Amino acid sequence: MKVAVIVLVAAFCALVYADSEYTTKYDNIDLDEILRNDRLLKAYYECLEGTKTCTKDGLELKEILPDALKTGCSKCNDNQKRGAEKVIRFLIDNKSDWWKNLESIYDPSGSYRKKYQEDAVKRGINLPA
Numbered sequence: 634m635k636v637a638v639i640v641l642v643a644a645f646c647a648l649v650y651a652d653s654e655y656t657t658k659y660d661n662i663d664l665d666e667i668l669r670n671d672r673l674l675k676a677y678y679e680c681l682e683g684t685k686t687c688t689k690d691g692l693e694l695k696e697i698l699p700d701a702l703k704t705g706c707s708k709c710n711d712n713q714k715r716g717a718e719k720v721i722r723f724l725i726d727n728k729s730d731w732w733k734n735l736e737s738i739y740d741p742s743g744s745y746r747k748k749y750q751e752d753a754v755k756r757g758i759n760l761p762a
């Protein structure tokens with residue numbers, strides 16, 4: 634399975650990272666709860682955006698995100714890939730302004746968008762213009 638998409642906010646899903654594989658210590662995190670909780674979600678967003686102080690796991694996410702983008706989440710386990718895709722879908726659908734802002738920060742040249750777009754479309758994910 635191609636992992637690509639996963640990326641942009643690949644990590645929103647939480648996760649952290651070691652050298653070969655990202656840590657699994659957050660694998661039991663309840664993503665749905667975070668997505669349902671606007672205050673909590675916003676805290677992660679503002680952490681990634683760099684406008685607010687990060688929580689410990691937010692910081693770990695922020696640190697790993699560039700690597701996850703670069704490697705297409707190849708160090709993510711299946712659970713993390715599913716989580717990343719879920720978060721990506723949620724953000725694009727419900728928080729497209731956040732998504733676009735994060736894209737401008739983490740993919741300023743648009744190279745990742747170019748790299749992952751085809752795979753995203755195959756998964757039925759339409760990146761906001």
Ligand SMILES: *[C@@H]1O[C@H](CO)[C@@H](O)[C@H](O)[C@H]1NC(C)=O
Nearest residue numbers: 668669719722723724726727
């Ligand atoms: C967008 O938000 C609604 C309401 O919280 C939710 O039911 C829906 O699943 C979200 N969309 C995606 C793609 O996750």
